[in-house]
Amino acid sequence: MDTAQQQGNGRGVGQRAGLTRDAVVRAAREILDTDGYPALSMRSLARALGVRPNTLYSHVSDKLELVDALLDDRLGAVVISRSRDPQRRVRDMMRSTYDVLVGTPGLVPLYLTRQGASGENAQRLGRALRADLGELGLPEAQRQPALSTLVVHTIGFAAYATADPARDDARPARPAAEARAEFHRSLDWLLDGMLSRDGARAASGAPDAGSEDPARGRG
Known part of the structure; x- marks a missing residue:
């Protein structure tokens, strides 16, 4: 990783400014609604958000946690x-x-x-x-x-x-x-x-x- 790049914008490589857990859950819900559960993966979610897959792990630890977040989000x-x-x-x-x-x-x-x-x-x-x-x-x-x-x-x-x-x-x-x-x-x-x-x-x-x-x- 380029330390100068990380220090210059305050983010690691692949991270996007303003990305939050709520944004991750919303994007996952859109994939689910449009293409169904089989289409939902960490890679497809990363593509939809325009970030690298490893960026998502700052917000959810794995797909199971993402699914649990989706389920609880709907209960709101x-x-x-x-x-x-x-x-x-x-x-x-x-x-x-x-x-x-x-x-x-x-x-x-x-x-x-x-x-x-x-x-x-x-x-x-x-x-x-x-x-x-x-x-x-x-x-x-x-x-x-x-x-x-x-x-x-x-x-x-x-x-x-x-x-x-x-x-x-x-x-x-x-x-x-x-x-x-x-x-x-x-x-x-x-x-x-x-x-x-x-x-x-x-x-x-x-x-x-x-x-x-x-x-x-x-x-």
């Missing part, structure tokens, strides 16, 4: 409900998670492979969800298993809804509205069973899923 779009009803808040968060997942179908298999996400957005959503489950009356020891059940159900249903119909062994694609309505119904069943089993609804005073909810149906 999940909405945390402000409803006063904790069961409604849980339902809204999982519905929003489903919408985010099916909106980026190329990432759904990666959520399955990586078993969710573990970055800052995932942690923020996890804290909110555990707090809501606690408010619904679930004992502390049961909140993480309940959270995991909800997340697995949501990711699995998103995978079901976004299965590639071009595959020889795939079923015909289902209408998006039909798949979404089925997920909503199954989520309500899951929550009802989860809460009634522990008597959590009675303890919290939360309304039954069949009762009139003035917030139901709002985006």
Whole structure:
């Protein structure tokens, strides 16, 4: 490396001024959206950014960390409900998670492979969800298993809804509205069973899923 060159611009060879981790993640998402996961590599990402591949390792240690960053980046779009009803808040968060997942179908298999996400957005959503489950009356020891059940159900249903119909062994694609309505119904069943089993609804005073909810149906 030319030391004079490095000292003259403050960057090593192959580095680009202003390149940030967020820019790396955005470029990776564009490749994924345009060409699919098989086209995403450290080399293709470096070409898209106009830098050398080794430059990327200042921002992500390897492709797995890049994938994890992509997954957590998308979770930033999940909405945390402000409803006063904790069961409604849980339902809204999982519905929003489903919408985010099916909106980026190329990432759904990666959520399955990586078993969710573990970055800052995932942690923020996890804290909110555990707090809501606690408010619904679930004992502390049961909140993480309940959270995991909800997340697995949501990711699995998103995978079901976004299965590639071009595959020889795939079923015909289902209408998006039909798949979404089925997920909503199954989520309500899951929550009802989860809460009634522990008597959590009675303890919290939360309304039954069949009762009139003035917030139901709002985006």
